Amino acid sequence: MAIPSYATRGERIWHYVFLGLCALIFLFLVGPLLIIIPLSFNAQPYFTFSEAMLTLDPAGYSLRWYEDFFTSRAWLGAIKNSFIIGIASTILATILGTVAALGLSSRYMPARGAIMALLISPMIVPLIISAAAMFFFFSKINLAQTYLGVILAHTALGIPFVVITVTATLSSFDTTLIRAAHSLGANPTRTFFKVVLPLVTPGVVSGALFAFITSFDEVVVVLFVAGPEQRTMPIQMWSGIREQISPTILAVATLLVLLSMLLLTTLELLRRRSERLRGITPE
Amino acid sequence: MSESPASPLTTADGVPLKVSLRRAVRRSKVKAFLLVSPLLLFLGVAFVMPIVEMLWRSVENAEVSTYLPRTVEALEGWDGGSLPEEPAFAALAEDLRTGQEARNLGLLSSRLNYEKSGMRSAISRTARGVRNLEPPFRESLVEAHRAWGELDTWRLIQREARPYTISYYLAAVDRRLSLDGEIVKVPDHLEVHVGLFWRTFWMSAVITGLTLVLGYPIAFLLASLPLRHSNLLMILVLLPFWTSLLVRTTTWIAILQSQGVLNDLMVTLGVIADEARWQMIHNKTGTIVAMTHILLPFMILPLYSVMKTIPPSYMRAARSLGGKPFLSFRRVYFPLTVPGIAAGGILVFILSIGYYITPALVGGQSGRFITNYIAYHMQTSLNWGLAAAIASILLFVVIVFYMVFNRLIGVDKVKLG
Numbered sequence: 001m002a003i004p005s006y007a008t009r010g011e012r013i014w015h016y017v018f019l020g021l022c023a024l025i026f027l028f029l030v031g032p033l034l035i036i037i038p039l040s041f042n043a044q045p046y047f048t049f050s051e052a053m054l055t056l057d058p059a060g061y062s063l064r065w066y067e068d069f070f071t072s073r074a075w076l077g078a079i080k081n082s083f084i085i086g087i088a089s090t091i092l093a094t095i096l097g098t099v100a101a102l103g104l105s106s107r108y109m110p111a112r113g114a115i116m117a118l119l120i121s122p123m124i125v126p127l128i129i130s131a132a133a134m135f136f137f138f139s140k141i142n143l144a145q146t147y148l149g150v151i152l153a154h155t156a157l158g159i160p161f162v163v164i165t166v167t168a169t170l171s172s173f174d175t176t177l178i179r180a181a182h183s184l185g186a187n188p189t190r191t192f193f194k195v196v197l198p199l200v201t202p203g204v205v206s207g208a209l210f211a212f213i214t215s216f217d218e219v220v221v222v223l224f225v226a227g228p229e230q231r232t233m234p235i236q237m238w239s240g241i242r243e244q245i246s247p248t249i250l251a252v253a254t255l256l257v258l259l260s261m262l263l264l265t266t267l268e269l270l271r272r273r274s275e276r277l278r279g280i281t282p283e
Numbered sequence: 284m285s286e287s288p289a290s291p292l293t294t295a296d297g298v299p300l301k302v303s304l305r306r307a308v309r310r311s312k313v314k315a316f317l318l319v320s321p322l323l324l325f326l327g328v329a330f331v332m333p334i335v336e337m338l339w340r341s342v343e344n345a346e347v348s349t350y351l352p353r354t355v356e357a358l359e360g361w362d363g364g365s366l367p368e369e370p371a372f373a374a375l376a377e378d379l380r381t382g383q384e385a386r387n388l389g390l391l392s393s394r395l396n397y398e399k400s401g402m403r404s405a406i407s408r409t410a411r412g413v414r415n416l417e418p419p420f421r422e423s424l425v426e427a428h429r430a431w432g433e434l435d436t437w438r439l440i441q442r443e444a445r446p447y448t449i450s451y452y453l454a455a456v457d458r459r460l461s462l463d464g465e466i467v468k469v470p471d472h473l474e475v476h477v478g479l480f481w482r483t484f485w486m487s488a489v490i491t492g493l494t495l496v497l498g499y500p501i502a503f504l505l506a507s508l509p510l511r512h513s514n515l516l517m518i519l520v521l522l523p524f525w526t527s528l529l530v531r532t533t534t535w536i537a538i539l540q541s542q543g544v545l546n547d548l549m550v551t552l553g554v555i556a557d558e559a560r561w562q563m564i565h566n567k568t569g570t571i572v573a574m575t576h577i578l579l580p581f582m583i584l585p586l587y588s589v590m591k592t593i594p595p596s597y598m599r600a601a602r603s604l605g606g607k608p609f610l611s612f613r614r615v616y617f618p619l620t621v622p623g624i625a626a627g628g629i630l631v632f633i634l635s636i637g638y639y640i641t642p643a644l645v646g647g648q649s650g651r652f653i654t655n656y657i658a659y660h661m662q663t664s665l666n667w668g669l670a671a672a673i674a675s676i677l678l679f680v681v682i683v684f685y686m687v688f689n690r691l692i693g694v695d696k697v698k699l700g
Contacts, residue, residue, distance in 0.1 A: 004599075011608055022504045025497050029579060030519050032534040033526055035544060039537060047537040048547050096322040103318025108311035115319060117689055122330055124685050126637020128654045129337070129674045130330070132661055136340055136671070137333035156330040159322065217527045220639055224661065237529045241536065241644055250537065253530040260525040264518065 033257050040065055040250035047247065065251035075252070078236040085147065085222075085232060086215040089154035093211040096155070097162025098204055104163070105170040116163075123160035130157070131224040138225055145227030153221045158211030165210060169203025169274070202274035206267050213263060334678070341671035344448035346394035347440060350387065351378045355444040363438050371437070372420035376413060383410040397666065398450065399439050399462070405430035435462045451672035456480075476656065476673065483652045486571060487635035491582075493575045494631050495624065498582035502623070505583070506590035517587075524580035532644050535573040539563040539645075565647030573645050578634055582627040585692075589623030622692065629688040633681055653677060 003015050043062040044050045053060040069075050103109060104116065122130065134153050135144060143149035177199070181191040219234040226232070233252070240249045292300040348355055353374035361367050382388040388410055395402035405428045416423045425432035439462060453459050453466060457474045461467045468474070501520065505513045523531060538544045546560045555561065563569060593616065601611035639654040646652070653673060660670035 006602075014608075018500065019504075022500050025501050026516070026519050028497065028576065029501075029523050032531065032538060032576065033523060036530070036534045036537060039544075046542065047540065048542055048544050096325055100319045100322035103315040106311060106315035106318075108308060109315040109319070110312050113689075115323070117685075118331075119322065119326065121685075122326070124633060124681065125334070126639070126654060126677060126681060128637065128639040128657050129678050129681075130333070132657060132670055132674050133333035133337040134329075135661070136667070137336045140336070152329045156326060159326065163322075213525065217529070219529065234527070234529055237527075237533070238640070238644075241529070241533060245536075249533055253527070253533050256527045256530045257522075260522060260527070264521055264525050268514075268518070 036250050037254050037257065040247065040254040042247055042250075045247055047245070047250070065247045068246075068248045069251045069255075072248070074231075075233075075236060075248070078231050078233045081230055082216055082233040085150050085154060085230065086212050088147075088151045089158055089215045090208050090212040092151070092155040093158035093162050094204060094208040097159050097207060097211075098166050101163055101166035101170055104167050105173075116167075119163050120160045122156050127157075127218070127220040131221040134221060135224040144225055145229065147230055150222060150226045150230050153225050154215040154218060157218060157221065158214045161210035161214060162204075162207035165207035166200070166203045169200055173199060199274070199277055202270040206270050209263055209267060213260075337671045338675050340668060341451050341675045342447045342449065343668065344394075344443060344446055344450075346391045347443040348446065350382050350391040351375065351440065351444075353378050354440060358437065358441045358444070361437070361441060363434070363441065366421075366432070366434060367437055369419055369421050372424050372431070373418065375431070376416055376420045376424060379406070379410045379413045383413055393666075395439065395443065397454070397669075398443065398459070399435065401430060402436070402439075404428075405436070438462055451668040452676070454666075454669050455672040455676055476653070479651070479653045479656055480676075483636050483654070486567065486650075486652070487632050490571055490574050490578060490635050491628050491631045493571070494579050494582040495628060497575070498579055498586055498627065499620075499624075502583050502586035502590055505587050506593070507595065520580050520583050523576070524584075528577060528640060531577050532573055532641050535569065535576065535645060536564060539569055539572065564645050565650070567646075567650040569645035569647065570642050570650035570652075573641050574635060574638060577641060578631045581630050581634060585626040585630060586620065586623040589620055589626070593619045626688070626692045629684055629691070633684050633688070637677065637681060 003012060007015070038053070039047065039049065041061045041063065042050060042053060043060055043064065050060050100119065104112060104119075109115070130153075134149075138144040138149045138153070143152065173196075177195050178191055181195045182188075186194060217234060218232075219238050222230065222232050222235050223238070226235070237249055237252060240246065294300055294303045351374075354371060357371040357374040358367060361371065379388070382391065388406055392403040392406040395406065409424065409427045409431070412427055416427065430436050442460075442464075450460055454469075455476050457469050457477050458466050459469055505516055505520070508516065536543070540546070541560045541562060541564075543564075545563070546555075549555045550557050550560065563572070597615055597619070598611055601615040602608070606614065636652070637654060638652060639658060642650055642652040643655050643658070646655070654677070657670050657674050657677070660666045660673065
């Protein structure tokens with residue numbers, strides 16, 4: 001956003017004020033996430049910077065909350081549960097969502113708008129409502145307090161993300177590429193693996209990542225549908241914040257921020273790859 | 284092309300072209316639908332059926348007819364003018380005896396207690412001694428508990444024998460059905476839900492407004508920078524978007540609490556005294572700040588995708604036609620961004636009124652939403668019918684906004700990341 005040469009002095013000043021404001025808003029967005037990283041190394045059981053931390057005294061810092069986390073049976077069990085539920089529901093949501101997206105992007109799909117609205121609805125309906133509804137229904141069919149129940153519930157919540165990302169990828173898919181491949185002598189199988197799949201995969205993978213993070217971060221439905229056996233990470237954090245607030249939560253939070261950075265990088269790489277394959281390059 | 288207009292075009296194997304085309308289209312339709320059907324089936328079972336079941340539960344009224352079948356039968360045709368005759372009392376004694384033996388009177392007594400306080404103890408006390416009751420039951424039941432001698436009790440039983448009820452919906456809006464069949468307000472100290480609905484709506488409106496004020500400049504900056512730079516800054520928007528909701532809520536607790544980072548900073552800087560620390564959490568402020576932060580990316584992303592489509596030459600044209608910067612912005616740029624504002628605004632508002640976790644953790648008493656009451660009735664008061672009714676009302680509001688959103692923008696235009 002360069003300042004045009006015809007800008008007046010007032011406009012120049014406004015331009016810098018605007019940039020300053022934007023910097024403050026970015027600080028509001030990211031600052032809170034960054035502030036917990038140093039806080040999680042606090043040697044004291046407080047949620048704020050101690051005197052020793054501010055003077056950069058090494059004694060003010062420690063890894064005790066990380067040690068707490070990695071040696072706690074409850075936390076490790078919760079991580080395991082989160083991964084079991086997250087991975088299973090991601091696989092289910094990705095398969096169902098991708099197949100459905102193939103149908104939805106067909107020109108001949110009947111009642112496309114209505115069906116799309118229905119498929120997206122788990123994302124729009126407030127989680128507490130889905131959770132209450134699933135609790136009533138799953139208790140009736142003996143799925144409450146089981147892994148299967150939680151996995152099915154999370155699959156339903158993850159599906160909109162897969163459907164949205166894969167349909168978006170498919171809608172920009174250039175079908176002449178398939179004809180081109182055929183005319184160059186590739187058979188349908190070869191065309192699918194060499195042309196279609198590489199172009200569609202990034203969309204499927206990012207849909208899967210969205211579905212995974214949805215499940216991995218979900219509290220409300222687990223709170224209602226799961227039993228003590230299926231305690232996940234978010235539930236452990238939730239009860240940690242409500243009951244005995246300990247800085248172990250900050251250590252977990254830091255690890256989760258790092259995880260989301262990792263996911264974000266993966267997504268960005270996927271996006272670039274897909275753009276490169278399609279021959280779109282950033283300016 | 285065909286020589287005689289009478290003979291229709293045909294394919295190579297002699298089928299008329301129209302028929303063949305129609306068949307091909309139908310085949311494609313069926314194929315597309317078959318691809319979607321497994322997902323439709325899955326969501327039907329795992330998502331739609333639970334919601335329908337919940338809606339049904341909000342009007343279901345099976346307790347009295349299930350647990351007092353004989354009494355209900357005996358009361359058929361009773362005019363409600365004076366206490367029923369002995370057969371009704373005998374039927375009640377028999378029903379209570381069956382219920383006491385099966386130990387399943389709990390649901391019944393809670394259900395009747397919602398309508399008439401004191402019914403829980405009337406039923407449990409009578410049921411405990413039901414074995415020793417001697418006929419005539421009309422006297423012995425009234426002796427066991429005076430509630431059975433009241434006309435209202437019997438009229439209530441007769442009324443609640445109906446399979447459906449609107450009393451949960453009435454309770455959800457702080458009303459109840461009086462024993463004369465009129466809709467009356469509950470006493471003031473029990474009035475909670477309507478206030479909470481309004482609070483949820485106006486706090487969500489405030490949060491939506493704040494995300495717009497904060498999100499608009501950011502989206503504008505991102506849309507006007509060259510892609511290379513805006514992609515980098517976009518990461519700053521997407522990072523919170525991708526970070527766990529609980530993490531973001533936790534960090535606001537760490538920052539805002541009275542012994543937290545912000546208060547410590549203010550005390551150190553001498554802005555406030557140590558004894559006068561700001562109370563920024565476990566109240567409305569906490570909910571609004573944390574939720575504005577959490578929902579901000581949902582405002583920025585739709586705004587950005589709309590602003591990206593506005594050619595920068597429009598603003599230059601407006602300037603060259605003599606518009607002052609503010610005027611050009613107001614008359615040219617801003618109107619073009621209104622679809623983005625609508626999309627982001629509705630999205631943030633829908634998400635906000637349904638939020639549960641953040642208000643529950645940082646909202647305290649005054650920053651709580653109606654969703655917290657759904658959870659309360661689900662888990663603590665165990666009045667599931669009422670929880671279902673509140674949830675259904677909220678669901679209705681969300682669906683209305685969702686339909687507006689769908690009409691305005693279209694769900695298939697939603698972009699992620």
